Amino acid sequence: MGVHTLAELTTFQVGGPIAALYEPQTHDHLVETLRELWSEGEEPLIIGGGSNLVAGDEGYDGPVVRIAHPGLEVVPAEPGRIVLRVSAGVVWDDLVAHTVSSGWSGLEALSGIPGSVGAAPIQNIGAYGQEVSAVLSAVELLDRYGEDPVWVSADELELGYRTSVLKRHRGEPAERDAVVLTVEFVLTDAAGLSAPIAYGQLAGALGVELGTQLPVADVRASVLALRASKGMVRDLSDRDTFSAGSFFTNPIVPLAAARSLPEDAPRWPVTPVAVEPTVIPLDHYTGELPGYAPTAAPELVKLSAAWLIEHAGISKGFRLPGSRAAISSKHTLALTNTGGATGDEVAALARFVQARVSAEFGVQLVPEPVLVGVEI
The missing domain is CATH 3.30.43.10 (Uridine Diphospho-n-acetylenolpyruvylglucosamine Reductase, domain 2)
Incomplete structure (x- = not known):
């Protein structure tokens, strides 16, 4: 070893x-x-x-x-549906390339994302209008205290924006202490056509309207080109790609907080959070609802972390004096190792970015990567 x-x-x-x-x-x-x-x-x-x-x-x-063990199995399914069971150790983009070459749709917009298949459901990876949750059917898990591997449905993972019950948050233990062994996807065989294009930047790059379906190979090629232009496709000759991709998640804040930002700050509506019903036993009901305000769930808005960073005065290529960690020269949402950077240097830069955005806009950026032995 x-x-x-x-x-x-x-x-x-x-x-x-x-x-x-x-x-x-x-x-x-x-x-x-x-x-x-x-x-x-x-x-x-x-x-x-x-x-x-x-x-x-x-x-x-x-x-x-x-985890690096290979394996892919096509499970019999009804016409038009492709059910794949993929080992957690398969390289993610190798899987996407295979599905695209086979003419299957559902993963094409997730081309170029680094990492392994087993990590995909843990963080519910997503890009350019697609998320794994849309095609994830089930996962095989080995629980920390379980005897044998078990299959669980995607619903049990409580998938959300870059999260699940399997993800460690900022160094904290996951809600479910388990290791992903195998992942099951349900894709579509639409005669080589993609899922409807659901992201404006991708639609613009392809020269089509939102909702258009194109050959999956064309969509993959466009996504790879977009990601490469942002330093988000691994290239050993490009130090901008020595990173963890997008370092911060896009903040989700109440509408009232979003309204305090400049008008040109990008924002997207998010499905409101459901309000848990208040239940009071009849023998305790006095005619009043103590501490209860009959208001609807707050309307939530997703902000652009990259916009917040740029407008907090942090430009592409920025680095702290003497540091070898830097903001990518291609995309402000990525922190990079320009050569010989330490974990402490990366953490210091991340904290500086957080402090600037918080001071300028009152928004706290949350790191997306798993942190081991560092505090941000």
Whole structure:
């Protein structure tokens, strides 16, 4: 197993040493490895492609299990539907490329996203008008205290904007302590046509109206070009791509807070949060509802984190004095390692961005990557 660092295992290339590295190459070997480590009282760090992880310079004082086992199965389904069961270790964009070459739609707008298939449901990845939640059917999980792997429906994952019950938030444990083994998708066979184009920038790049369907290969090519222009497609010759992609999620705030921003600040409506009903037993009802205000759920609005960063005075390519971590020269939403950056330098830059946006607009940006040994 040798000596490794988290820098070697992540696209950001920051992070200190680890105690041991395990890379099971089959489904059963992965299950066996995890069971053995857990039975020994170990708390292994589970990673896939390492594209959504920012690690500290002290590293991880424990074993790391890198999920990389291959496998793809087409499950019989009704005409027009393609059911795929894909091992968690498959490279995400390899899966997308395979579905596009087969003429199946549902994942084409998610082209170029780094990482592995197993990470996709954890964070409900999305881009250019598509989200995994739209085509995710079920996942096979190995629970931390479970005996055998279990299949659970997508509904049980409580998928939301870049989140699920499986995701660790800012270093905090996940609501469900489980490892993704296999992911089931339900795609569409529409004679090689894509899902309806649902994102304005992508529609503009393709020269079509929203809702148009095009050959899936054309959509993939356009998405890859858009992502590459923002430094979001891995390129070893381009330091802007040594990152964790979009570093902050787009904030979701009440409408009243959004109205305090300049008129040109981008904003998109979000489905209001449902209000839990108030239930009072009849023998306790006095005719009044203490502490209850009969108002509707607040209307929520999604803001553009990139716009907030730019208009807080942080430009592309910005870096703190002496730091080797920088804002991407192509996209303000990405923090990058320009060469030799440390986890502390990345964290310091992220905190600076947060402070500037908070001071200028009163909005707190939330990091999207999983944080290990760093505080932001």
